Amino acid sequence: MSYDPVILNSDIYSYDYFQQDDVCRLCWSRNAYKNIIEISSDNDYKVMKTDVVEKIMECLDIDLSHHVHPNKACDECFNQINKFHYFKKFCQETDKKLREILNEKNKTVPRIEIIKHDDDEIKNNSIDDLFDDNHSYEQCENEIKSKTKIKRWKYKPKRTPTYCNMCKTDFENVDQFKSHNLQYHGIECDGSYKCFGCEKKFKNRKARFSHESHFCKGLKDGYKCSICNRYIPKRGMFEAHMRDHRENVPIQLPEELFKCQKCDKLFRTMENLKVHMESEHDVDKKIYVCESCGRVFNRKDYLNKHKLTHTGEKQHQCPHCWFRTGQRSSLTVHIRKHTGERPYRCSLCPQRCVSSSNLRAHQARHLGVKVHECPLCNKKFGYKVSLQEHMSTHAPAQTHACRHCGAGYAHSRGLRRHIAAKHAEKNKTDS
Structure with missing residues (x-):
């Protein structure tokens, strides 16, 4: 062998x-x-x-x-x-015989050299000096240890700070490395991890993966390749697939990638897998029903947030003004009005929005989409608030009156416009 x-x-x-x-x-x-x-x-x-x-x-x-x-x-x-x-025995006998011959001829014993690593001069000590009667063995050993500097092995990293472990690529500078991480791995410059299906950011890769696997609506069918339009179920497979595209490696993906965890059957799309799970394995989804209105939710935290609309409880208060709300996300959007932060930018114009819903409504205006229709005159609007203002024109209620001239308006926004246009000088004097 x-x-x-x-x-x-x-x-x-x-x-x-x-x-x-x-x-x-x-x-x-x-x-x-x-x-x-x-x-x-x-x-x-x-x-x-x-x-x-x-x-x-x-x-x-x-x-x-x-x-x-x-x-x-x-x-x-x-x-x-x-x-x-x-x-081994033969070498021991030859060494023994050699020492006997050398001792008979009174040959000097070779000296032991103690080499110090701190570049001091090299001192030679004979065997007789090391084992002199005036020095014990322990003292000699301590002297040797004190004079000898131990050379410690230090770890030297083989990879540079600009090396991507996932793509096995080393970049020329930090800017290229950060740009690569942002484009292909969703790693922001501040170290946060951005979801591949939405705009949410997370502190670590594990939290982002959990969101992408269980909650992100944009990834309900898997990770979509923008080059071959195939849906891939797992993040690692998707990144390897995109890396092969960049390196022009021939790619051969099987037709069926989505696997059933109960019977190991493979399917082409996530939708086909869900149909299979519901029909073959009788998957019972947990449902949470509101006791007040009967509305159904698939998550308990959604139900708890919905119940606040019935109780009227608003536990989240703005630190800058009197505004209160029942949802933390609404408070976050409201605080942006104080700070001036508008993180959502339109891709067609310079307009920036405080929330994703406002951005979607704004982009619908570019497309001419108006989904809010007046039930009385069939006039359509792009914003819900615009429809509400229009409804007041059918049955105007003069609830906002001007303190200078007594003019009445249905909305506070109309009153502010009136004061700015007609009573700007008086408003400055009063202030």
Whole structure:
């Protein structure tokens, strides 16, 4: 058998394999017939000091006292042990004979050199000096340790700070590395992780993956490749797929990628997998019903937020004004009106919005979409608030009156416009 370390990782070597009687203790081959371990007569599984055991323990420094199996060796290993043991004894005899010859001729013993790593001068001490009567062995050892500087091994990273572990690519500078992370891995400059299906950001990769797998509506069908329009179920597969596109590697994706965890069937799309789960495995979705209005939700936290609309409870208050709301997301959008933050930008014009819903309504105006229709005159509007203002014209209620001239308006916005246009000087004087 060849002594190749690669064989140690083979799957055939298991506990049951070594319980067989013909397995070699040293090379693991299946042609061993000579015993190297003899059990004592008391059956207490103690290794007896035989000639072969002593050779193995002396030459190879292997402890044979722990395991009963395997307890045999093949002929090739026996021959190697005998050769190795003979060579060791021969070298010991030659060294002994050499020392005797040198001592007879009164040859000087070579000096031991103590090399210090702090670039001091090298001092030579003979064996007689080290073991002088005035110095004990412990004192000499302490002196050597104090004069010798231990050289410690330091880890040197092989990869540069601009190396991408996922794409196995090293970039020329930090700017290229950050641009690559943002475009292909969703890692922002501030270290946050952006979802591939929406605008949400997360502190770590694990939180983002959980959102993408269970909550993101934009990824309900999987990760879509913008080049071949295929949907891929897993994030790692998607990034590897996009990397192959960038490197122009021939890509062969199987037609069916979405796997059922219960019966291991494969499907082409996530929708087909969901139909299969509902029809074949009778998946019962948890539903949460509102006791007040009967509205159904698939998550309990959605139901709890909805219940606040019935109770009127508003536990979130703006730190800048009197505004209160029942949802934290509404408070976040409201605070942006104080800070001036508008993180959502239109791709068609310079307009920026405080929320994603406002951005969608704004972009609908570019397309000419008006979904809010007046039930009385069939006039359509792009914003819901515009429809509400229009409805007041059918049955105007002058609830907002000007304190300067008494003009009445249905909405506060109309009153502000009137004061700015007609009573700007008086307003400045009053203030």
